[in-house]
Amino acid sequence: MTPVERPSSEGISRRNFYVGAVYGMWAAISAALGIPALIYLFFPPKARKAEEWVEIGDVSKLAPDSPVEMVFRRNRVDGWKVISEKGTAWVVKQADRSIVAFGPQCTHLGCAYHWDEGKNDFLCPCHSSVFSVDGRVVSGPAPRPLDRFDVQVKGSKLLLGRLRQRREQNG
């Protein structure tokens, strides 16, 4: 069952036309299906309302350089839903009385770390990353300092905004 080539040049050019047209049309169809599919899968959804500030508690009685884990609820857009979920932050009143709120996950692989009163450090139990009270990496595999929430203090109330990564070791 091998193709029987027609000897005439007219037959060959017609054959070439058929083959070229078949490839061309399939390429067009694939593009018309494939490109929208890629756009559909890779473009982020149209942004909905930007995250609001969420009030998480009273910070007037915090002792300086003594981190406290604060639990709060906030709304998050999750696909087609807005879900209300529990969040935590390690809140520290620094020596200059400014407030810092760290995201609750180790910057290495996302484990939950905790404050070690005795050593005055944040310790991650997974791979032994150690962070100082201002979030800098003291030792261990963590690649960057602890992530920080945007914060606002209104009276004695602390408001949290977005969680941001920092690249630099200082501050």
Next chain:
Amino acid sequence: MKSIADWLDHRTGLQTAIRQFLYEEIPASSGWHQVFGSVAVFLFLTQAFTGALLAFNYAPTPGDAYNSLRYILTELTGGRLIRGLHHWGASMMIVVVVLHMVQVFLYGAYKKPREATWMLGVVLLLLTLAYGLTGYLLPWDNRAYWGTVVTTQIAGQAPVLGPYIQRLMGGGGPVGVVTFARFYGLHVLLLPPATLVLIAIHIYLVRKHGVAPAPGDELLPKQQFYPRQVFKDTVAIFVAFAILFVMALVARVPLEQLADPTDTSYVPRPEWYFLFLFQTLKLFSGPLEVVGSVVLPGLAILTLILVPFFDRGKMIKVTRRTFAFSFVLLGAIGWTGLTLAAVKSTPKEAEVAVDYSAPTDWMQLSPEEMAGVAYFRDENCISCHAIGELGNSVGPDLTRITIHKDAAWMIQHFKRPSAMRPGSSMPPIQLSDAQLNALAAFLLKLNPDNATALSNAPDFATQGALVYLANHCGSCHLVNGVGMKVGPPLNGLSKRQSRSWVEEHFADPQKLSPGSFMPPYKLSPKDMENLTSYLFALPE
């Protein structure tokens, strides 16, 4: 390159298989009339592809289905196109499968030894319809819900088997999570592999017996499937796809209101390809109903399956098959007549026609802001100003927060534009203070995120809001949190009262709600319609 290809062929036989497939010999008479089978297979694969894409962002439970589909339509780039392809692809698939059957029927290609190929084809037709039936429920809007309620009831009427089929559909009681899960399971888990297997066997049988020759073919040299017939098939596929693509781009697939089992005013209608069955059902009533709903369709399917055994004569030229032609013609006339009758009997959409597949931020506007939209349109502000992506850029973009002023500034500006903004070429707006207030209220609400959504507000809503303001309804009632609480709030009115109740209530409130001190309102029919539609479109 060649050595890799040779290695692959030696180990798998892939190339030899492809070659055998492509260089299959087909009769000399083969041509354009035999392209429909390939188009059907192509459409099936396209449906599988777009269906999988939809499934990536779709939650198959009644609680989430509607919202996730809205998310696909309004928030994902390309989501509307993918859904359009899937929706219109389903309709097109039914058209093409039927055309394929008509061609085979007209040519008598079902005759010995191809009876099994035909019978399998009938089963594939039924599977195609089953996709339509099960997929119809998945958007979980009113159309989907009520259509399926009727379907499951009909299934329950089948003699002997009825209750069992209904049980299998999760029905018997109201259509709910169980029915939904079963329809979804059928639609995406059971039907696709079953279809694939049957298509494979169908094509295998076509290959086994060869493409049906026409009388006279035996004297002519055979041709090869590739490239001439492949070219013809591809052209047909390309044309079908082009039509489908344009339809998906242009024809908006509606999404109605979320399924509402308590909606007593909804008139369900099946998808167009089932309308003829719907109409047949109407021809029978009482104890004979089962004839229209189950017996006749069942007999039709049986007849279709047995066609090769009714017609066992020798192959004759297609042009001489007058009986087959008249049979198809009769069928087509019958189908068209029934479908047209069904379309005619479908009531005009008197209910609020809101397209929920588009952003509906306009529903959140207060009546005054909504009236502002009406003035914005009447004054044709958009001929100079842009709102987001719409309009012109002669004047400033009104969604840009940086140019926002307070209402008092705006009203002064509307009256004498050049006084507030020297050098402005904007003409003064000739409206009353109250009207300018409404316009300013609307403009204060504009931002880049809701701009396109606000321009979506249907005319009945803006006109209804004008009637609402003119009659000072807000002095007693609350809409979207604005107004007074003397009378009942009007959000959710559509859940509490029927349209006719509301319209009658305007004319004589005390007759319908004794003790009410709402004064009667004499509204023109047009005003009445707009106001009621507007109130019915309010979010709950």
